[in-house]
Amino acid sequence: MDAIVLGGGLMGSATSFFLARRGLRVRLIERAAIGAGATVASFGNIRRTGRYLPQMPLAHRSLALWSQLHRLLDCDVEFRATGHLRLIFDTEALAQMRQFQFEAQNWGLEIDELTPADIRRRFPGLGPDAIAASFSPMDGSANPRLMGTAFATAAQRLGAEITDRAGPTTVTASPSGFHVTCDKGQFSAPILINCAGAGGRAIAAQFGEDVPLSVHGPQMGVTEPLPHRIVPVVGMWGADGAYLRQVERGNIVFGGGVKRTDVGPDGFARVDPARLEPQLRQLVRLLPQLRNVAILRQWSGAEGYLADTLPVMGASGTTAGLFHAFGFCGHGFQLGPGVGDTMAELVATGRSETPLAPFSITRFASRP
Ligand SMILES: Cc1cc2nc3c(=O)[nH]c(=O)nc-3n(C[C@H](O)[C@H](O)[C@H](O)COP(=O)(O)OP(=O)(O)OC[C@H]3O[C@@H](n4cnc5c(N)ncnc54)[C@H](O)[C@@H]3O)c2cc1C
Structure with missing residues (x-):
């Protein structure tokens, strides 16, 4: 296995899909049901108006993908560019x-x-x-109830392994990589991508990267x-x-x-x-x-909000092989396909065309 994606919401399932598309061997581990966290509760708004402007390249990348999802996922996720x-x-x-x-x-x-x-x-x-x-x-909406499973099913068709309803998970690291233990067994890989939504803080904190994230429900x-x-x-x-x-x-x-x-x-x-x-x-x-x-x-639905209302996305600042994409502060639905594609690019190539610096977890590193 090349990579484990932890958390099967929109971000984790989209990341798994785009990693599998790039030929990586991926396992997606979700403690409950795929897509049943913040993703299923979403309003489904695909809007760029009012966004933090440095997030626009990611939002544009995502919008371009929304209009292709029918073909990419072989599923109508009800994306409509209604304005x-x-x-x-x-x-x-x-x-x-x-x-x-x-x-x-x-x-x-x-x-x-x-x-x-x-x-x-x-x-x-x-x-x-x-x-x-x-x-x-050009903006619009899609059906949040379909997103997690549409991406996870498409990822599975490309060879990704899906471990859902895994129960509580424990993450450890050793020189050989990351190990996730859950009700369905133990799985290891040299790369771990933390897409655990509101649970992302606990995973990051384990690796010395605590962040000011609180959990709320719109x-x-x-x-x-x-x-x-x-x-x-x-x-x-x-x-x-x-x-x-x-x-x-x-x-x-x-x-x-x-x-x-x-x-x-x-x-x-x-x-x-x-x-x-x-x-x-x-x-x-x-x-x-x-x-x-x-x-x-x-x-x-329980969603993670960072103190500066921006998500955490990118490589860990402390641990080689660890990546984060969590805490989307109530505006991650629009970004989902772009987040998956960008995280896969970053993991597979070590860089991303879309600037991620404003979202780096290291922005909190000097916190008292
Ligand atoms: C009510 C509501 C309305 C919203 N409306 C909009 C909107 O209109 N437009 C917009 O752009 N955004 C909207 N959002 C935000 C958007 O839905 C979220 O930002 C996005 O769905 C987050 O996806 P995610 O994959 O990060 O999180 P989630 O969907 O929460 O997925 C995270 C998953 O990780 C799993 N997990 C957590 N910890 C672990 C662990 N240790 N091991 C294994 N699995 C774990 C959880 O069970 C969960 O399934 C809304 C959010 C809510 C709650």
């Missing part, structure tokens, strides 16, 4: 959007500014009180099905804005607008019912018709 509409309700948010729009051009992202008349004409029923909006036509919900009329993903500018999208079956999936919930020691992110009402107050600004619609279900 991403972000409504603006005050002049402060308008200034924020224009600043981002100006700076993003240097990073290869063009977004359009829409007037209220444009919004009414192109997206009737959305944001009647909005004073403007941004629109990014709160999501879904309505009863309605006639399908809303095509783009819809959000709002401003801190912690609410967002929604209508899936082709008609249900409206929503999130944002309220603080993320804390996650207990059992690792589960639980919904706080008291947050539904303030969340809906934000959402009706995007879509007033939501006032008359039944909410079918709410959920959350």
Whole structure:
């Protein structure tokens, strides 16, 4: 075995797929079910608007892959480039959007500014009180429930070994490499890629690389099905804005607008019912018709957030053969295919075309 990937969420399964595509012998080890961590809970937004700009090369790389996944994975993961509409309700948010729009051009992202008349004409029923909006036509969404298994199954077809429902895992290192012991046996390889999501901190800390990661759960919900009329993903500018999208079956999936919930020691992110009402107050600004619609279900998912809200990606600063890709701070879904491809490139060639310096774990090395 050339490499072990620890953690079978979107990052681990995509990394396994792209490593197998490069001809490496890979074993993906997941303590529970593939794709059932933060990945399955995701809203499914594939947006570049509002991202940290030095992350744009990775986001562009990922977007290019999203449009090829149907062919690469032989599976329709429901990627639709429907566009991403972000409504603006005050002049402060308008200034924020224009600043981002100006700076993003240097990073290869063009977004359009829409007037209220444009919004009414192109997206009737959305944001009647909005004073403007941004629109990014190439962005969109995909189905989070499919992603982990789509990548893992495709990796398996290329020869990757999948060990899922492995139970608690123990990682050790010796001069011959890394050893992962779990309910299904012991597996060894000279390379270990830590894709353990919210659990990534514990693995890194074992190798002297603790990071300021805390675990929280964004709160999501879904309505009863309605006639399908809303095509783009819809959000709002401003801190912690609410967002929604209508899936082709008609249900409206929503999130944002309220603080993320804390996650207990059992690792589960639980919904706080008291947050539904303030969340809906934000959402009706995007879509007033939501006032008359039944909410079918709410959920959350445990996601790792670094103190600087950037993920950890790249080679370990302490241990040869160890790599990290974890802590995607609530915005990793869009990045997933690009993360897998970039990590595979880095592991296989020792370098990556996409700059990873801002995400290096060594940025925390001098922490007291
Ligand atoms: C509710 C919610 C909504 C979101 N919405 C969006 C969105 O719209 N757009 C966007 O871009 N991003 C979004 N995100 C973020 C995105 O979903 C995540 O960043 C991404 O899925 C993280 O993938 P991952 O593989 O790193 O983590 P996970 O999917 O959590 O996978 C990590 C896996 O590692 C396993 N694991 C942990 N420790 C070990 C161990 N020691 N041994 C073996 N296995 C281990 C876990 O069981 C888990 O399956 C959202 C996240 C949440 C929670």
